[in-house]
Amino acid sequence: MLAVMNWSRNLPILLAILMAAFALNSSWKEGVPALEVYAVITLTISCLLALTLRQTRLLFLSILLVWSAFLAPLLVNYSAQPLISSAIYKLVAIIAVCLVTLFSDGPFRRQQTLVFTLLLGMISLAGFSSFGLSTTQLESWGVATLLPWELVSLTELDALLLSIPVMTTLIHFALTRQADLSYVVVSCFVLLLINNPDLITRLWLLISVEGALLIVLLLTMSQRVWRDSLTGLPGRQRLDSDLKRMPVGSLAAFIDIDHFKKFNTKYGHANGDIVLQRVAKDLARCGFAQAYRYGGEEFVLLTKPMSLERFTAQLDSLRERIGTRRFQLTPMDVNTKGAKGSGTSGKTKKAVKEKAISVNISAGVSKLLLSMSHQDWLKQADDALYRAKSSGRNCVVVTKTLIERRSKKR
């Protein structure tokens, strides 16, 4: 596991965890409310992770939670009725769990995710009760799910709230092999909001957060699994899952490197790989859409609703930029086929001299319309790409439906 770890990416995470352990250790000794300190540090780790994994939404959420971490102890101290403030905290925690679960990128639709999460919570509640974590145990866990929150023992509620994000993270990972850190942030948030002096609960809280952090680390490393290993771009699996979440009006571009087969034959596969990596980098840095490697020398760009004219103009200047880039070829021996287009037999060796060369790309653009399925959307972009190829390559072509709609508007 350590061998596959990307140290430059994960170093900040490791440092943050070490810091957290250190702070926890010292604050524990000095009698400072260790859990609050720990929660703040854990949330800071979330911020670092969000930055490292470029999850902007998570970053905003983490910043918000870090601030609330500072505000929460103030609220506790200044509240005239601690019981009421504690109840408010728990209510906020429940709402937070539901909201973040609703808006996180789970494997299911939102409603399904919510039902699924609540179901998990119930199951884990039953689990904790029977393991004796609760003082009131069986007679109250039965009513816990049915009656108002005041009747639920705090320990059970704590366990319920914490088990939801942790278990959802695990199951989410098992189903999709993708990292969704929102659940982990939720567990930190819940930890922050709960102010229970009960020792078992405190221990459980610590174990949960440690477990959540461990999951985060594993997920971070496992992201490499679903990223394309050659280009580092998200691969087909990620594209399929992101595609389903794009709203109506979103734009897609199917991109293909022109005459790549010839390039490979002439300059060798190793040089072909370098070109793929370079083009992928340009696409990833385009700044107006998310890039994916669809497979082979094909890429996809997805973007949320924006003007078609702006998108095609930006795509066209990206095409030009890639076309003017000079690739420095590595000198090497290349196996070329004896007869044009023949099988693998009859290969002769040819030396590729060091020289600079450029490649062109073609692109097909389509828009997700109300009446269209997500798969049809991509298919239309592919059709447009086909037309770009047949009309001479090195160009951007918009799907026929969109051209017709545009001319009708005029």
Ligand SMILES: Nc1nc2c(ncn2[C@@H]2O[C@H](COP(=O)(O)OP(=O)(O)OP(=O)(O)O)[C@@H](O)[C@H]2O)c(=O)[nH]1
């Ligand atoms: N070096 C390298 N080549 C790849 C990779 N994946 C696919 N290819 C090559 O990409 C080429 C794709 O060729 P074609 O689908 O015939 O398309 P093309 O030659 O680009 O022609 P047009 O698309 O019509 O312009 C094949 O020769 C594949 O071997 C890869 O990961 N590395």
